[in-house]
Amino acid sequence: MIIKEFRVVMPMTVEEYQVAQLYSVAQASKNETGGGEGIEVLKNEPFTATTGIQPDTPLLDGSFKSGQFTHKIYHLAR
Numbered sequence: 001m002i003i004k005e006f007r008v009v010m011p012m013t014v015e016e017y018q019v020a021q022l023y024s025v026a027q028a029s030k031n032e033t034g035g036g037e038g039i040e041v042l043k044n045e046p047f048t049a050t051t052g053i054q055p056d057t058p059l060l061d062g063s064f065k066s067g068q069f070t071h072k073i074y075h076l077a078r
Helices: 014-032
Strands: 040-048 065-074
Touching: 014 040
Parallel strands: none
Antiparallel strands: 040 065
């Protein structure tokens, strides 16, 4: 069996792509909700082992030392 891998060169870094993806998902979510429902993002910031908000417990037994901390409130319609 032959496995082929194709790579697409993008005009941005991985970090810039991740920020753009977060933004586009937030915009799509905002556009799809209405009438008091939706997600309210209170805080959205990166963290590492030494900076930012630290998780209460290690992420997957310490496998992950960094990530994105997001505090959200979900408003659901009845």
